[in-house]
Amino acid sequence: MKKNILLVHTGGTISMQINNETGSVTTSDSNPIMGLSSNLEKYANIIEVEAFNLPSPHITPYEMLQLKNLLVESIKANQVDGVVITHGTDTLEETAYFLDLTTNYDLPIVITGAMRSSNELGADGVYNLVEAVRVACSEDARKKGVLVVMNDEIHQAFNITKTSTSSVNTFQSPQYGPIGLITKKLVHIHQSPIKRRYVEVNSLEKRVAMLKVYAGMEGDLLESIFQLKYDGVVLEGLGQGNVPPKVVDGIQKLIEAKIPVVLVSRCFNGIAEPVYGYHGGGKMLEDLGVIFATGISGQKARLKLLIGLNQVNSPVDLKEFFN
Numbered sequence: 432m433k434k435n436i437l438l439v440h441t442g443g444t445i446s447m448q449i450n451n452e453t454g455s456v457t458t459s460d461s462n463p464i465m466g467l468s469s470n471l472e473k474y475a476n477i478i479e480v481e482a483f484n485l486p487s488p489h490i491t492p493y494e495m496l497q498l499k500n501l502l503v504e505s506i507k508a509n510q511v512d513g514v515v516i517t518h519g520t521d522t523l524e525e526t527a528y529f530l531d532l533t534t535n536y537d538l539p540i541v542i543t544g545a546m547r548s549s550n551e552l553g554a555d556g557v558y559n560l561v562e563a564v565r566v567a568c569s570e571d572a573r574k575k576g577v578l579v580v581m582n583d584e585i586h587q588a589f590n591i592t593k594t595s596t597s598s599v600n601t602f603q604s605p606q607y608g609p610i611g612l613i614t615k616k617l618v619h620i621h622q623s624p625i626k627r628r629y630v631e632v633n634s635l636e637k638r639v640a641m642l643k644v645y646a647g648m649e650g651d652l653l654e655s656i657f658q659l660k661y662d663g664v665v666l667e668g669l670g671q672g673n674v675p676p677k678v679v680d681g682i683q684k685l686i687e688a689k690i691p692v693v694l695v696s697r698c699f700n701g702i703a704e705p706v707y708g709y710h711g712g713g714k715m716l717e718d719l720g721v722i723f724a725t726g727i728s729g730q731k732a733r734l735k736l737l738i739g740l741n742q743v744n745s746p747v748d749l750k751e752f753f754n
């Protein structure tokens with residue numbers, strides 16, 4: 432029997448067109464990815480909704496929360512076997528991770544996009560959409576958390592990242608690779624997450640900043656986090672999880688002011704850990720109260736901290752939450 436797939440559009444290049452005279456790629460009044468059910472009917476019954484039509488740099492955690500609420504309402508109101516979301520690729524990994532943390536379904540939730548707009552030579556949007564629908568129909572895609580499908584590969588939300596500005600194989604999972612492949616005949620998934628973390632979130636009042644650490648960095652930018660009254664900060668630290676000595680005082684000041692400081696590594700493979708004991712080394716930072724985020728990128732740690740800080744009714748232990 433054909434499955435019922437909820438298809439939610441949010442915008443991005445998959446919904447854009449190139450102007451062949453100016454060469455610029457933009458949104459148009461009617462979304463070219465809408466109403467393609469004839470390509471999809473072979474695989475599933477489609478319930479199609481347009482949530483937004485935004486370039487993904489315009490998507491904020493607020494839209495992510497709206498999207499989460501839309502999924503919850505639509506799944507409640509309809510007989511839904513799987514969800515496919517189309518999204519701009521620039522912030523796709525962030526929306527995928529946000530939904531991964533804040534939804535708790537067994538049914539597949541698959542996000543896809545395109546690197547070439549709908550009327551460009553070699554447009555990849557419809558192709559990726561069909562593959563995403565096929566994955567959303569697969570029994571093997573259940574209980575996998577939010578998945579990203581692009582360019583014949585299936586990736587998990589916590590690990591996926593955009594690695595190329597323009598290539599159709601831009602999405603990669605550093606360290607671990609894709610959890611599955613899509614061929615002409617098969618959706619082949621070979622890995623499952625060991626554990627998933629679900630947190631309920633209903634509002635996003637707090638603000639979290641992120642800074643990339645670099646050789647010779649001084650403490651003034653951390654001072655500004657304090658002055659601008661951010662509620663938390665994520666630092667993309669060096670190597671195993673270290674910072675230059677002049678950054679330490681700023682970190683200490685933030686922690687004393689009860690502004691959580693979360694550390695990831697700016698290396699995209701491996702896990703930040705408190706190893707080095709020198710001034711600015713990870714061990715010293717841990718002793719100061721810095722929280723190490725295990726194995727996620729800065730942009731995902733930022734969303735996780737934002738979600739963690741917004742658990743106002745039943746506050747989470749941030750250290751445990753990140754571990």
Ligand code: ASP
Pocket residue numbers: 442443444445485486487488518519520521522544545546547
């Ligand atoms: N700038 C576009 C966006 O994220 C890129 C894309 O969709 O591929 O909206």
